[in-house]
Amino acid sequence: MGEVDLLVGVPTHNNAKTVGETVQGIRAGLLKYFPRERAVILNVDGGSKDGTRDVVAAASINDVQRSSDLYALRTLPCISTVYGDTPATEVALRTVFAAAELLRARACAIVSPESTNITMDWMERLLRPVYRDNFDLVTPVYRRHKFDGLLLRNFIYPMTRALYAKRLREPYAVEFAFSGRFCSHLQEMQVWDHDGGGVGTEIRMTIAAIAGGFRLYQTFLGTKPHLDRGTADLVAAMRQTVGTLFWSAEPNFPYWSANRETEGIPTCGAEYDLTTEPIRVNRKRLYQLFGSGVGELEPVLKSILSPQTLEEVQGIAKMSEEEFRYPHELWVKTAYEFASSYYKSVINRDHIIQALAPLYRGKVYTFLLENRDASGEQVEANVEELCLTFERLKPYLLDLWNARE
Amino acid sequence: MWEMIGGELDHAVHELAQHFAHLLPRLLAMLIIALLGWVVAYALKVTLRGILRIAKFDRLSDNAGTTQILNKLALPSSSELLTRVVFWVVWLGFILLGVQVLGIVGLQEYISRFFLYLPRLFAALFIVFFGLVAASFFSRAALLAAVNADSPSPGLLATLIRTIIVLFAVTMAFEQLGLAERTILVAFAIAFGALMLGLALAFGIGGRDLAKQFLERRFLKEKEEQKQDELSPL
Numbered sequence: 001m002g003e004v005d006l007l008v009g010v011p012t013h014n015n016a017k018t019v020g021e022t023v024q025g026i027r028a029g030l031l032k033y034f035p036r037e038r039a040v041i042l043n044v045d046g047g048s049k050d051g052t053r054d055v056v057a058a059a060s061i062n063d064v065q066r067s068s069d070l071y072a073l074r075t076l077p078c079i080s081t082v083y084g085d086t087p088a089t090e091v092a093l094r095t096v097f098a099a100a101e102l103l104r105a106r107a108c109a110i111v112s113p114e115s116t117n118i119t120m121d122w123m124e125r126l127l128r129p130v131y132r133d134n135f136d137l138v139t140p141v142y143r144r145h146k147f148d149g150l151l152l153r154n155f156i157y158p159m160t161r162a163l164y165a166k167r168l169r170e171p172y173a174v175e176f177a178f179s180g181r182f183c184s185h186l187q188e189m190q191v192w193d194h195d196g197g198g199v200g201t202e203i204r205m206t207i208a209a210i211a212g213g214f215r216l217y218q219t220f221l222g223t224k225p226h227l228d229r230g231t232a233d234l235v236a237a238m239r240q241t242v243g244t245l246f247w248s249a250e251p252n253f254p255y256w257s258a259n260r261e262t263e264g265i266p267t268c269g270a271e272y273d274l275t276t277e278p279i280r281v282n283r284k285r286l287y288q289l290f291g292s293g294v295g296e297l298e299p300v301l302k303s304i305l306s307p308q309t310l311e312e313v314q315g316i317a318k319m320s321e322e323e324f325r326y327p328h329e330l331w332v333k334t335a336y337e338f339a340s341s342y343y344k345s346v347i348n349r350d351h352i353i354q355a356l357a358p359l360y361r362g363k364v365y366t367f368l369l370e371n372r373d374a375s376g377e378q379v380e381a382n383v384e385e386l387c388l389t390f391e392r393l394k395p396y397l398l399d400l401w402n403a404r405e
Numbered sequence: 406m407w408e409m410i411g412g413e414l415d416h417a418v419h420e421l422a423q424h425f426a427h428l429l430p431r432l433l434a435m436l437i438i439a440l441l442g443w444v445v446a447y448a449l450k451v452t453l454r455g456i457l458r459i460a461k462f463d464r465l466s467d468n469a470g471t472t473q474i475l476n477k478l479a480l481p482s483s484s485e486l487l488t489r490v491v492f493w494v495v496w497l498g499f500i501l502l503g504v505q506v507l508g509i510v511g512l513q514e515y516i517s518r519f520f521l522y523l524p525r526l527f528a529a530l531f532i533v534f535f536g537l538v539a540a541s542f543f544s545r546a547a548l549l550a551a552v553n554a555d556s557p558s559p560g561l562l563a564t565l566i567r568t569i570i571v572l573f574a575v576t577m578a579f580e581q582l583g584l585a586e587r588t589i590l591v592a593f594a595i596a597f598g599a600l601m602l603g604l605a606l607a608f609g610i611g612g613r614d615l616a617k618q619f620l621e622r623r624f625l626k627e628k629e630e631q632k633q634d635e636l637s638p639l
Contacts, residue, residue: 151638172639235553237638281636289555296552296559300545303467346464348542354549364636 009096029123046087200244220269293358442499536574
């Protein structure tokens with residue numbers, strides 16, 4: 001095949017229902033915005049059993065040309081390959097990265113096969129900053145419901161921002177674009193050697209870009225699709241994000257321990273976009289899970305939290321449903337003490353992440369109560385306040401980190 | 406007659422002096438061996454203490470729950486206890502070697518038995534310690550999984566798992582020591598069997614309706630409702 005200018009990777013596993021639409025969306029975007037560039041779509045599949053690869057192969061360029069009135073000036077190959085029998089994000093991304101390096105692609109993008117809301121603009125918004133403006137990593141900004149992605153808004157975004165001093169909205173991005181230069185850097189620095197079982201590659205990559213001084217950019221991609229809202233496994237999500245964030249803090253200590261002013265990131269489109277239509281949420285269950293978790297996990301929390309923080313957490317667990325509040329400051333101290341305990345491996349690291357889940361539910365319950373009738377701006381103000389608390393208490397984390405065991 | 410008594414006394418004193426003259430170098434050798442043993446045992450104690458500190462043995466012991474048990478028994482920390490055990494075992498070994506030099510008939514067999522018993526003693530200690538570590542790890546894993554899955558009585562489940570593993574480890578340790586092997590084995594089998602039978606009866610007969618309700622609630626209606634109401638964390 002020789003060399004290409006652009007490469008778009010689509011990692012799949014049993015996505016036959018949606019991948020066809022996604023691939024056509026990518027094709028249309030490439031034809032419209034990059035008609036003269038040499039481009040390739042690479043599907044990397046983790047052993048699908050539902051004919052995903054057949055759907056990718058059947059997605060014809062003629063359909064795109066007919067429906068969108070776009071015509072190709074060059075061939076636009078779509079290659080499908082299998083990297084294994086079981087899905088593994090890390091292996092899928094490594095395969096795309098290896099292909100990008102082999103083909104000397106100048107700009108690459110990863111698109112989730114579930115992104116059925118993909119529009120032609122996506123390719124332009126993701127690839128242009130890398131291809132034409134020399135940015136190295138482009139992360140998305142999504143339109144979300146105000147109660148969607150709460151782990152990101154109550155933990156991952158504020159803590160990443162406090163540690164790495166960048167206002168990066170989606171440190172854990174499933175859609176992103178990157179430069180060939182950054183791709184080579186990732187291969188060299190062995191960002192893959194991680195004891196977390198190959199999860200959280202996306203967040204490790206983001207942190208590697210920040211710590212490596214690469215140029216970052218954010219781009220608005222519209223509504224984030226959640227095909228199966230009910231199957232979101234909190235502990236698995238925490239392993240992927242919180243676990244990786246904690247793990248990354250150790251090798252990047254020299255970077256984040258330095259005192260830096262928090263910087264914004266150039267963004268195309270809105271920096272946040274929150275919708276507020278009413279949705280059904282079982283708040284009572286969150287409250288109950290927090291209370292029972294704090295009660296049952298006392299011996300585990302004792303080895304992770306300081307006596308004072310534990311006492312305060314136990315104190316709020318006794319509050320009634322209406323009075324209950326998990327204050328920002330207590331939540332931040334909890335987060336930092338968990339991070340420090342993870343670093344010092346006071347108990348098994350995976351157990352530390354699991355022990356955080358009930359406490360996070362308490363914070364989410366508070367968030368839902370406080371923002372029950374809030375507008376998008378008010379929710380954003382609440383998140384900003386939390387971020388500032390994370391930043392203000394950063395010296396507390398440094399003290400914990402440097403303290404002798 | 407007085408001459409005879411005097412002669413015998415002379416002879417006895419002479420023999421005693423001869424015995425003493427024979428024993429004295431051996432006694433001296435024993436003392437030297439014991440002193441050397443003390444030096445070796447002390448050096449081992451200091452080295453082991455350093456190694457255990459680097460290996461964060463006390464933290465491992467905290468996690469295993471051993472420290473709590475030792476505190477209740479007013480004993481020092483695990484690493485201190487282990488170094489003291491090693492010190493005394495090594496020094497006792499040297500003292501017994503020294504005693505062997507004295508050539509006291511009948512004692513040598515016991516000394517050999519002591520040395521043969523040492524590996525079993527260490528193996529038993531090893532089994533108990535790692536049994537406690539495993540019990541702590543698996544009971545905590547079960548507790549966390551049960552709490553996050555909103556299962557009933559997570560604490561009880563964790564205690565049950567801890568008890569079973571500790572019982573298993575103690576039984577293995579006793580078997581290793583050769584102490585009341587059959588009694589311990591039979592007691593373990595009875596206790597374990599009774600526990601399982603009790604649980605089966607309690608769940609199968611006593612709590613049949615409760616179990617049915619629980620399973621229905623757990624896997625049918627409530628699960629569906631909860632799924633509908635969950636928020637996507639990412």
